[in-house]
Amino acid sequence: MSDRTDDGVPQTGRGYRKGPVLLRGDKIPAMTTDQRLLAPGEGTDWVHSDPWRVMRIQAEFVEGFGALAEIGAAVSVFGSARTRPDHPDYALGEEVGRRLVEAGYAVMTGGGPGIMEAANKGAVEAGGTSVGLGIELPFEQGMNEHVNVGVNFRYFFARKTMFVKYAQGFVVLPGGFGTFDELFEALTLVQTHKVTGFPVVLVGSDYWGGLLEWCRTAVVDRGMINAADLDLLHLADTADDAVEHVLERGRALAAEFRS
Numbered sequence: 001m002s003d004r005t006d007d008g009v010p011q012t013g014r015g016y017r018k019g020p021v022l023l024r025g026d027k028i029p030a031m032t033t034d035q036r037l038l039a040p041g042e043g044t045d046w047v048h049s050d051p052w053r054v055m056r057i058q059a060e061f062v063e064g065f066g067a068l069a070e071i072g073a074a075v076s077v078f079g080s081a082r083t084r085p086d087h088p089d090y091a092l093g094e095e096v097g098r099r100l101v102e103a104g105y106a107v108m109t110g111g112g113p114g115i116m117e118a119a120n121k122g123a124v125e126a127g128g129t130s131v132g133l134g135i136e137l138p139f140e141q142g143m144n145e146h147v148n149v150g151v152n153f154r155y156f157f158a159r160k161t162m163f164v165k166y167a168q169g170f171v172v173l174p175g176g177f178g179t180f181d182e183l184f185e186a187l188t189l190v191q192t193h194k195v196t197g198f199p200v201v202l203v204g205s206d207y208w209g210g211l212l213e214w215c216r217t218a219v220v221d222r223g224m225i226n227a228a229d230l231d232l233l234h235l236a237d238t239a240d241d242a243v244e245h246v247l248e249r250g251r252a253l254a255a256e257f258r259s
Contacts, residue, residue, distance in 0.1 A: 028034045057238045058156040064133075067151045071129050074106035075246055076163045078182045079115025079173030090175050092203065095239035096171055097122025103243050106131055108167060110159075111143045111150055114171045116248070120146035133159050134202045164189065169199035169246045174207040190232050191225075197256070199249035201242045208235060 008121075026150055083089045093235060097107045097119035107123035109116035111132025123130040124146045132147030136154045143150045153159040163182065170186045183202075189195045202208040212235065220227050236242040 019198075020259045021239065029188075057155060057158060060155055061161070062154055063152055064153070064162045065165075067149065068162055071106045071131060071149065071166060072169050073104060073250075074108050074129070074131065074166040075169050075171055076182075077102050077115070077119040077171045077173070078109070078175060079119070080175035080178045081110070081112045081114040081116060082176070082178060083114035083118070083174070089115060089204070093118030093173055094122035094125075094241060096173070096203065096242060097124075097128075099124040099243040099247075100171070101126035101128030103247055104169070105246075108133060108163060109147075110135065110178075111147050113144060115175060117144040117146060120144055124148055133162055137161055160185065164195065164198075168250060169201070171201045171203060171242050171246070173203045187229075187232055191229055193224060197249055197253040199234065199246050200232060200238055201245050203233055203236050203239070203242050205237050206246045 038126060076092070077100070079089065079093055083093070093115040099122075100107050100119075101123045105118050105131035109119050110129040111120070111134040115134070120130040121144075130146055130148045132143050132150040134143050134150060134152040135156060136152070143152070151162070153162075162181075164186070170182070172183050183200070184198050186198065190198045191198065202212075212233070213232070215225070215230060216227075219225050222231075234245045236241075236245065
């Protein structure tokens with residue numbers, strides 16, 4: 001599903017979130033908060049405006065920590081916002097969400113449509129905690145209706161921190177650039193030991209197999225990563241396999257801490 005019409009105009013939807021503020025129609029800003037933050041400075045105005053931005057960024061962290069601190073053990077699920085409800089990947093996302101709840105986890109997604117909606121739906125229908133971490137974007141998506149704990153962010157980096165801080169692992173279904181971004185950030189954190197024993201599961205060998213083959217050949221052969229780094233990833237084709245791997249890593253970590 002495209003985020004824009006044929007002439008490039010952002011699509012309208014259930015509401016453009018700018019922090020706690022809801023905007024629609026011609027009230028949607030031309031630039032996101034992230035764009036303004038990262039835009040090249042002109043003159044010296046940034047000296048006066050950027051310190052105030054720090055206060056807003058701090059507030060996002062405080063609100064996120066406050067909302068999520070008591071959700072318990074959770075797993076972040078990622079995948080395309082463009083996946084339609086009649087696609088097999090959507091059904092797989094629902095099953096992943098359901099199985100994670102049955103295994104004792106809360107489910108965290110980006111709160112949007114597609115795979116995110118599917119995982120939230122599976123989680124909430126299984127009676128679990130279904131978390132959505134929304135983001136301000138130049139098109140309207142809105143929080144999907146299956147989220148029962150939702151937090152909206154202006155800044156991507158604040159949102160990303162929440163995905164990692166409150167998760168015991170990532171389950172990654174087929175997706176595009178946003179999904180790749182989350183996947184490789186998680187791998188980098190594990191590879192550099194910024195997080196400990198963090199399971200990263202790719203679901204769908206037909207989708208991810210080519211990427212892994214490229215990593216095994218071109219990337220390893222040039223010495224960009226070690227062959228052992230690929231062990232940081234687990235490839236699964238079913239929700240049961242994906243969730244079982246998360247559970248196995250959890251048991252292994254618990255055993256390490258006890259020893």
